[in-house]
Amino acid sequence: MRQVHVHEVMQxxxxxxxxxxxxxxxxxxxxxxxxxALEESPTGKEIFRQLLENARLAARERIPICQDCGLVxxxxxxxxxxxxxxxxxxxxxxxxxxxxxKEGFLRKSLCHPLTRENTGDNTPAxxxxxxxxxxxxxxxxxxxxGGSENASxxxxxxxxxxWAGIKEMVVATVQEAGAGTCPPIIVxxxxxxxxxxxxxxxxxxxxRDLRQANPDPxxxxxxxxxLAAVNDLGIGPxxxxxxxxxxxxxxxxxxxxxxxxxVAVNLQCHAARHWEVIL
Amino acid sequence: xxxxxxxxxxLTEEMVIPLHIGDxxxxxxxxxxxxxxxxxxxxxxxxxxxxxxxxxxxxxxxYVGPSPARPGRVIGAAGPTxxxxxxxxxxxxxxxxxxxxxxxxxxxxxxxxxLQQYKAVYLGATGGAGALLSQCIxxxxxxxxxxxxxxxxxxxxxxxFPATVINDCQGQDLYEVGIRxxxxxxx
Numbered sequence: 001m002r003q004v005h006v007h008e009v010m011q012x013x014x015x016x017x018x019x020x021x022x023x024x025x026x027x028x029x030x031x032x033x034x035x036x037a038l039e040e041s042p043t044g045k046e047i048f049r050q051l052l053e054n055a056r057l058a059a060r061e062r063i064p065i066c067q068d069c070g071l072v073x074x075x076x077x078x079x080x081x082x083x084x085x086x087x088x089x090x091x092x093x094x095x096x097x098x099x100x101x102k103e104g105f106l107r108k109s110l111c112h113p114l115t116r117e118n119t120g121d122n123t124p125a126x127x128x129x130x131x132x133x134x135x136x137x138x139x140x141x142x143x144x145x146g147g148s149e150n151a152s153x154x155x156x157x158x159x160x161x162x163w164a165g166i167k168e169m170v171v172a173t174v175q176e177a178g179a180g181t182c183p184p185i186i187v188x189x190x191x192x193x194x195x196x197x198x199x200x201x202x203x204x205x206x207x208r209d210l211r212q213a214n215p216d217p218x219x220x221x222x223x224x225x226x227l228a229a230v231n232d233l234g235i236g237p238x239x240x241x242x243x244x245x246x247x248x249x250x251x252x253x254x255x256x257x258x259x260x261x262x263v264a265v266n267l268q269c270h271a272a273r274h275w276e277v278i279l
Numbered sequence: 280x281x282x283x284x285x286x287x288x289x290l291t292e293e294m295v296i297p298l299h300i301g302d303x304x305x306x307x308x309x310x311x312x313x314x315x316x317x318x319x320x321x322x323x324x325x326x327x328x329x330x331x332x333x334x335x336x337x338x339x340x341x342y343v344g345p346s347p348a349r350p351g352r353v354i355g356a357a358g359p360t361x362x363x364x365x366x367x368x369x370x371x372x373x374x375x376x377x378x379x380x381x382x383x384x385x386x387x388x389x390x391x392x393x394l395q396q397y398k399a400v401y402l403g404a405t406g407g408a409g410a411l412l413s414q415c416i417x418x419x420x421x422x423x424x425x426x427x428x429x430x431x432x433x434x435x436x437x438x439x440f441p442a443t444v445i446n447d448c449q450g451q452d453l454y455e456v457g458i459r460x461x462x463x464x465x466x
Contacts, residue, residue: 063355064346
């Protein structure tokens with residue numbers, strides 16, 4: 001059995017939240033460049049120029065890409081041959097967030113839901129743990145902004161509505177979100193499972209590199225259909241009108257109950273910040 | 280035809296009325312920040328008949344909660360937050376003479392009507408361009424509610440801060456007009 005010290009987990013999370021907030025992924029930068037070329041609206045082109053400049057400036061001057069440095073969501077894939085030693089795994093993740101947000105000059109954006117009092121250190125992070133074969137620990141650290149999260153939706157549809165009904169709800173979600181969710185966006189869609197599983201699938205789908213196609217060709221075709229429908233809305237960059245409303249639609253699907261059709265739509269703003277580490 | 284206008288607050292009705300949707304503005308001078316929690320505090324003060332921490336008349340409110348400044352820097356990232364969360368508080372502030380707000384995303388019909396009634400504008404800045412927009416801020420100082428952390432009210436000094444007129448005094452909405460131009464209907 002391989003041993004991993006929780007201090008390594010803490011360190012990895014700390015570095016991940018800082019890196020994610022300062023360095024936009026190469027897939028996003030490539031998508032902005034492609035968007036700038038594709039966009040027909042002059043205003044939209046200008047927004048892409050600003051986003052590219054923003055990303056360059058953030059990395060060079062060490063200014064967060066966006067002032068909303070996000071709520072941290074950690075997808076942990078823990079190999080079943082790994083033995084975590086040296087302390088509490090959950091506490092190590094929270095400590096990594098605490099130190100990363102302090103040392104990285106990142107905004108602390110978490111509060112008590114009712115009193116709205118800030119927790120002061122951006123904890124607690126939300127952790128999704130999955131036990132997988134092998135002896136590696138993979139941490140996918142997402143710093144998720146509030147604006148696009150607020151516009152996300154879970155629907156428990158009637159099975160009779162089928163694919164057409166799913167498509168309608170995805171498009172309606174993006175339409176309702178409009179400019180507030182910082183387009184150009186990425187649309188994460190989770191279909192199936194249960195009420196909560198659909199939402200986790202939708203969020204997890206956003207981890208995929210934008211340059212990679214869905215490994216399932218049927219899902220890839222459905223993604224392309226949804227992307228075309230979303231871009232027909234004309235919302236465009238910054239919501240000022242244009243061809244490029246979404247840079248991609250990502251889909252994950254699993255079987256559901258015969259009575260159900262859960263569909264979750266997790267919207268991701270263009271400040272799509274995540275960082276993967278394998279320990 | 281859209282135009283570019285330099286604005287120096289405090290603003291007057293005469294400065295705001297000629298602004299139309301799509302116009303670019305470059306703001307210079309002092310603006311104030313406020314997000315949800317600060318708005319709630321301001322409205323509580325108004326309800327209690329108490330003085331506000333700054334003169335609202337003629338001012339521009341920027342919906343932003345900046346990230347912390349590194350040592351030696353003025354401010355961290357400072358892009359706009361979603362304006363609709365402030366909709367419920369906005370008409371009262373417009374009645375007191377607030378002349379402009381900077382944010383992102385659609386406003387409610389009530390706010391759009393209040394902009395016409397009280398002669399004020401809603402400006403959009405590029406959401407998510409927090410690093411870029413921070414470059415236009417030359418000074419920042421907390422003037423109220425420091426206990427709110429990123430939600431405190433800051434007095435910012437800005438130089439050529441860029442924004443677009445989204446809702447004007449005529450009740451027009453740039454989001455609607457812009458999207459209509461590019462929306463496609465396929466059946």
